Amino acid sequence: MLKNTVIGIVIGLLVMGGIWGLFHLMSEPAPLPEESTTVSMPGGNKGVMDLICELELDLDGQLALGIKENEPSRITMAQIDFEKKSGWYQGRISISESRAGTLSLMGTRLKIYRPAMFQRFGVMITGEEFVIDRKTGSFSQSLSLQDGRTIQLIKGTCAKVIKPPF
Numbered sequence: 001m002l003k004n005t006v007i008g009i010v011i012g013l014l015v016m017g018g019i020w021g022l023f024h025l026m027s028e029p030a031p032l033p034e035e036s037t038t039v040s041m042p043g044g045n046k047g048v049m050d051l052i053c054e055l056e057l058d059l060d061g062q063l064a065l066g067i068k069e070n071e072p073s074r075i076t077m078a079q080i081d082f083e084k085k086s087g088w089y090q091g092r093i094s095i096s097e098s099r100a101g102t103l104s105l106m107g108t109r110l111k112i113y114r115p116a117m118f119q120r121f122g123v124m125i126t127g128e129e130f131v132i133d134r135k136t137g138s139f140s141q142s143l144s145l146q147d148g149r150t151i152q153l154i155k156g157t158c159a160k161v162i163k164p165p166f
Contacts, residue, residue, distance in 0.1 A: 044082075045105065050163075051078040051132065053089065053139050055156035061142075064151050065121040078132070078139075078158060080110055087112035087130075093120075093153060094141075095128055108135040123147070132158050 056073035078089035079097070086100040087110065095101040101114035113129040127144035141154035 046082050048082070049080040050161040051080070051089075051158040052076075052161050053078050053156050053158035055091070055139060055141075055154050058140075058152045058155045061151045061153040064149075065123065065143075065153065067121060073156070077161075078130075080112070080132070089130060089141075091154075093143075095130060101129065109133050130154075 053076050054073055055076055057067065057071050074091070076090045076094075078087065080087040080103060081100075082103070084100075085103045087103050088095050088097045088100040090096070095112055095114050099114065101112040104111040104113065110132045111129060112131075113127065115127050116125050118125055124146035125143050126146050128141070129144075130139060130141040132139050137157045137159055139154070139156045139158045140152055142150050142152045144150050
């Protein structure tokens with residue numbers, strides 16, 4: 001009787017070990033832990049990077065330009081084209097797709113600048129730029145004025161649009 005019990009336990013352990021081994025062979029490997037230097041918008045400096053951004057008026061910039069109406073935060077698209085060295089984002093006060101700005105790379109920061117010459121908010125605007133930090137996803141847009149001041153007008157965050165494979 002004891003001999004049959006020991007044989008049953010050994011066979012049970014062998015079967016359980018086989019099932020455990022088979023399960024681990026067929027399961028996917030565990031992902032490696034991420035390094036602290038990963039960025040929210042990875043990718044090389046090739047091709048086109050589509051972004052979706054949540055933006056709002058910067059209170060200090062709004063006061064500096066005397067903008068009285070309150071604008072709610074908004075979701076908008078932005079695009080960086082590394083091949084053309086240009087970029088744009090959508091909005092009422094923006095560097096539009098039809099008149100994209102020039103791209104400059106500064107480490108993890110992508111800076112898009114476009115010279116301008118138009119009057120708005122009672123001042124002459126001589127330049128527009130926006131900067132997106134690939135590491136943090138932060139977005140800031142500023143206007144250069146004819147009197148030499150630079151006013152940050154819009155701020156927010158952006159994330160890379162991941163297109164599904166269908």
